[in-house]
Amino acid sequence: MISLKGCHFPKDAVLYAVFFYLRYTVSYRDLEEIMAERGVQVDHATLNRWVVKYSPMIAVNARSKKRPTLSxxxxxxxYVRVRGKWMYLYRAVDKAGNTLDFMLSERRNRPAAASFFAKALSSNGIPKKIVIDKSGANAAGIREVNKILNRFGCTTKIQTVRSKYLNNLIEQDHRFIQRRIRHMCGFKSFRSASATLDGIEVANMIRKQQFPNTPRRAFGCLPRSQDRCVQ
Known part of the structure; x- marks a missing residue:
């Protein structure tokens, strides 16, 4: 359950605002008007703070409630631009297109890939195979994870498949993320970028219906009729 202790607004109103911004192509000033039409007077700067503060909490909550994925x-x-520099959003989906995990990184190398794989394995279990492109860093990351699993006595070895054709599925899935961030004014810090992208990924998972009783279970307490919560 997501705790909004110390917030002076109703929980449902806060989560509604955060979800609306992450899911739809609106600016903070547009969202300020939308909230005002529903009887909630809140400044656009406050809306930004809500998104940065609560999106990571929502992502943690969502990971524990999503449906099982394939192996x-x-x-x-x-690529994501932060402070004028390109950063890397690592993402993984299963063969049905369901989102597995995601991680923003300042670098694209073996340690970053290994960290992402370890993060994905902790919330999704050990897959039978992982399809990647021709990236040597990603292949090295999988080899490192296999070594770690072997040290802990796990006999399962993750198979690496290099196929640009099979990887088209996730390349197409990138479009939802890129389409959403394209209309933003840009990220000013790594922290705000990582937090916002966490929330956008959860909104994408809700769109894919990866949660039972969505979006209520993913966001903690959003009612079935979202507009009703802030009228």
Missing amino acids: SWRMDET
Whole structure:
């Protein structure tokens, strides 16, 4: 359950605002008007603070509630500009297109890939195979994870498949993320970028219906009729 202790607004109103911003192509000033039409007077700067503060909490809550995924993964990274520099959003989906995990990284190398795989394995279990592109860093990351699993006595070895054709699934899935961030004014810090992207990924998972009773279970307490919560 997401705790909003110390917030002076109703919990449902806060989560509604955060979900609306993450899911739809609106600015904070547009959202300020939308909330005002529903009887909630809140400044656009406050809305920004809500998104940065609560999106990571929502992502943690969502990971524990999403439906089980398949054991064949597709992994790739896409580019995100932060402070005028390109960063890397590592992402993984299963062969049905369901989102597995995501992680923003300042670098694209073996340690970053290994960290992402370890994070994905902790919340999704060990897959039979992972499909990647021609990236040597990603292949090295999988080899490192296999070594770690072997040290802990796990006989299961993750198979690495390099196929640009099979990886088209996740490359197409990047579009939802890129389409949403394209209309933003840009990220000013790594922290705000990582937090906002966490929330956008959860909104994408809700769109894919990866949660039972969505979006209530993913966001903690959003009612079935979202507009009703802030009228």
